[in-house]
Amino acid sequence: MARLPVIVVLCLLFPSAYAQQNTANTAPPAAQSCVACHGAQGQGTGSYPHLAGLGEAYFKRQLDAFASGERVNAIMKPIASGLSEEQRQALAGYFSALAMQPGGGQAGEAPTGPGRELALHGRWQQDLPACVQCHGPGGLGIGADFPPIAGQPAGYLRNQLKAWRSGDRPAGPQGLMGHIAEQLDADDLKAVAEYFASLPAAKEANNE
Ligand code: HEC
Ligand code: HEC
Incomplete structure (x- = not known):
């Protein structure tokens, strides 16, 4: 077996410890x-x-x-x-x-009703999956491709859904959001946007 330098072996054994030393996140001038x-x-x-x-x-x-x-x-x-x-x-x-701080975003009282229904359960008659299936529990995002939507301003969220419907925003990976937005009417857009806007944009630290 080839001999590995000590530092490599340590990195393999304790990847997180060594990764942390390199995560200083300096703001680029722009x-x-x-x-x-x-x-x-x-x-x-x-x-x-x-x-x-x-x-x-x-x-x-x-x-x-x-x-x-x-x-x-x-x-x-x-x-x-x-x-x-x-x-x-x-x-x-x-x-x-950069991490969102707990309490950041536009969190408020989460509305119950049709927005919440759509977010958590989708609408199977229309072939609509629940938003949280791709955007994660609480709308906090999954991986690099499914963005967090919790705590974004309601007007912003609603505009994005409208933009997909009018062709003012590219549908993204596999055209997923274009297909979804097409099936939502004006009331749906408003309700689901208000629901996600009201959720906290980050988990409480002791709640991870
Ligand atoms: C004058 C105000 C303004 C400034 C300055 C600005 N932005 Fe924006 N940014 C906006 C607005 C408004 C939107 C929402 C656009 C929309 O509705 O599609 C946005 C949206 C974005 C988004 C999309 C977010 C998402 O969730 O999809 C990114 C990424 C972004 N901005 C990056 C930047 C970066 C990086 C800079 C600095 C180099 C910057 N912005 C400077 C106003 C600004
Ligand atoms: C099958 C997976 C999937 C489902 C289900 C889904 N989304 Fe998305 N969503 C995506 C992907 C992928 C993107 C990123 C698109 C891109 O890269 O432009 C996205 C982006 C978004 C954005 C833009 C976020 C931003 O920061 O600008 C909003 C808003 C959004 N989705 C809302 C919803 C809502 C509301 C629902 C439920 C009605 C939903 N999504 C269901 C996959 C999904």
């Missing part, structure tokens, strides 16, 4: 220009979505889509177009590694 709307910690402000903890691949895809105009937004278009490929990648890495 992140300064995001603060005014998305907050100093990417926590979002007012009607602007939070960026902290969005998956890296998802994040990069959105910046590319804003820049190309595939995802239509008059504010983000010039910002994303002005960033180089490397800057977009660096920003995606940075914000995806």
Whole structure:
């Protein structure tokens, strides 16, 4: 058997301990220009979505889509177009590694009713899976491709669903969201957006 250097063996035995030493998350200079709307910690402000903890691949895809105009937004278009490929990648890495703080986002009293029904159980007559099947329990996201939606502003969430319906946003991996949004009517959009907006954007630390 080939002899491995001691450090490699230690890394193999204690991967998490060694990984942690390399996770200093320094803000790339371009992140300064995001603060005014998305907050100093990417926590979002007012009607602007939070960026902290969005998956890296998802994040990069959105910046590319804003820049190309595939995802239509008059504010983000010039910002994303002005960033180089490397800057977009660096920003995606940075914000995806920032954690949302418990209490962040737009959490309030979660409404019961049709929005909650759709979120937790879907609607089988229409072939609609529950939102949480892909967006995770509590809408906190799964992996790099299924973004967290809990605690995002209700207006923002509703606009995204509308954008899929009108073709102003690319449908994403396997066209999943395009297919889903198509089947929701105006009342559904409003109800489900209000439901997810009211959920906390991060778990309590002792509740992980
Ligand atoms: C002047 C305000 C403003 C500034 C500055 C700004 N943004 Fe945005 N950003 C927005 C708005 C508005 C949206 C929502 C767009 C939509 O509805 O599709 C958004 C959405 C986004 C999204 C999509 C989030 C999601 O959940 O899909 C990303 C990613 C993003 N911004 C990254 C950035 C980065 C990185 C910077 C800094 C380089 C930045 N933004 C600076 C206003 C701003
Ligand atoms: C089969 C999987 C799947 C289901 C079920 C699903 N989604 Fe999604 N959703 C996705 C994927 C994948 C994306 C990322 C799309 C992209 O990359 O552009 C997404 C993105 C979103 C976004 C954009 C988030 C942001 O930050 O801009 C919203 C809002 C959303 N989904 C709402 C919903 C709602 C509401 C439901 C239930 C009615 C739902 N989704 C059900 C897969 C799913």
